[in-house]
Amino acid sequence: MSKRDYYEVLEVSKSASAEEIKKAYRKKALKFHPDKNPGDKEAEDKFKEAAEAYEVLGNAEKRQRYDQFGHAGVGGASGGGFGGGGMSMDDIFSHFGDIFGGGFGGFSGFGGFGGSSRGGQRVNKGSNLRVKVKLTLKEIANGVEKKIKVKKYVSCDHCNGTGADGGTAYSNCSTCGGSGQVTRVANTILGQMQTRSACPTCNGEGKTITKKCAHCNGDGVLRTEEVVSINIPAGVEEGMQLSVSGKGNAARRGGINGDLLVLIQEEKHPELIRDGSDLIYHLQLSVPDAILGTPAEIPTVESKVKVKIEPGTQPGKILRLRGKGLPEVNSYHRGDLLVRVNVWIPSDVSKEEKKTLEKLKESDSFTPKAGNEQNGFFSKMKDIF
Structure with a gap:
């Protein structure tokens, strides 16, 4: 099926200014955002279609090529973006998060404890938290600081988040020698093949606890309630999502805290x-x-x-x-x-x-x-x- 004209997708004229195109995309993204249309495949497709249109029309060079050659001028490698529509939802959120202002990151997903690799060792990542905040029109007009109570995992004070008694009851992992990785050698018809993977004994952390912290049972985190201050800028709209870095769940046994994702809701004004x-x-x-x-x-x-x-x-x-x-x-x-x-x-x-x-x-x-x-x-x- 052939693609629709990008100007038609965003409902703007071919002479529209960059600001008009940005505003039109912003309106479409909010209207068809998956959070506002859960399980609606048609809305998701329109959300992706609007993102693809803005990726081209929001870039002066790509827009010039599109005006001259149509979809062929921005397809494939020369398009530098969606090409054949292969970008995921996470890619879209990451690529276009700035359209909603500096405080609005991608409408990212949420999961359990994640992790990344740093220097060969696994670095734990705390999960994100999501809350909803209702605002009056007056608060939206002026911007506001909101203090909200959040139930979350925080770093254990008794072991400084290490999970080890006194924060020092650690030893290098005997399996990986502290590297956090193990190397396996397999004989194949092409010769010996080496593969590296996270150590199964220490889960890639490079060390093991010799004596667990009695307060957190070795997890390094405790569940509690914390008051978080959120500075919400003026002009936000229903469905926008604000990302507060590092205010999500703490990571098990040290690492990087998750983020606090704040979904904006508007209270109806009695007259306006x-x-x-x-x-x-x-x-x-x-x-x-x-x-x-x-x-x-x-x-x-x-x-x-x-x-x-x-x-x-x-x-x-x-x-x-x-x-x-x-x-x-x-x-x-x-x-x-x-x-x-x-x-x-x-x-x-x-x-x-x-x-x-x-x-x-x-x-x-x-x-x-x-x-x-x-x-x-x-x-x-x-x-x-």
Whole structure:
């Protein structure tokens, strides 16, 4: 199946700026992120497709080749990226983590105690932890420091995380001699073949405990509760994930701590609706106020501001309060507050009110005229309500 046009994938024009392309990808990535669409294969495919499109259009040189030659200009080795679509989800998260700002690493997976090799010996890696943090619009607008309690494994104080009594009850592994690796020689038709692997006796650590720590039973870690401070930047969105390095589980018998992964959740505002960096507010006006004009108080994330509603304001009119929206992550741009005017029509009126309305109905001012905005009054009311 042929690939879709990358501009079509991100829903941007071919003349879109780099910032517009970045913003479009960011929106797609959040919409189709696997964490928000668990088990949804179609969403995962769209997530990968958007990442592939941004990998090309987000790079000036690759974008120029793509504009000139299409997919053929960025395929294979010359594409320098997804090529035939062989990158894994982890590759995508690692490659595009910076799109969400400096504090937002890849949406990495989570597992048990891992490990890596350093100088031939195995280095333990603590597992990552994941927590959810709910934020109000005000906290999102300004950024906030959150202190949360996390149940986690920490390094044992009694043995300094070594797992050995007093931190010194160690000896070199008798199997590998302290190297952490064993070499095996096998005879084959091609001659002798040597292979190296982690020592099965010490699990690649190069040493064994002669006397275990009584407090942690030789693991070097204890489960406890810790308060972690998290600095959340302004402008984050629902579904974003913040990575706090080294605040995950401690590694068994020393090594590298895992990370704390913080999933952002938004609390709904009672009056404001978020649309990216913009905010939307529905202002309800009575018919007399719409006709005669009136001052109105509009809520923002910080306080309230007063605006003047001009006489003859039509239903559906949008007032834009610039800079009263939300900031974007790691950007100087701030969105606007859009005030949508709704006119409330009463469904029941008194006899006196009905007589007054009948008189007004006969007035020339209340008679729709060709080309007059009032011709669309009822259709607009239908759209709004």
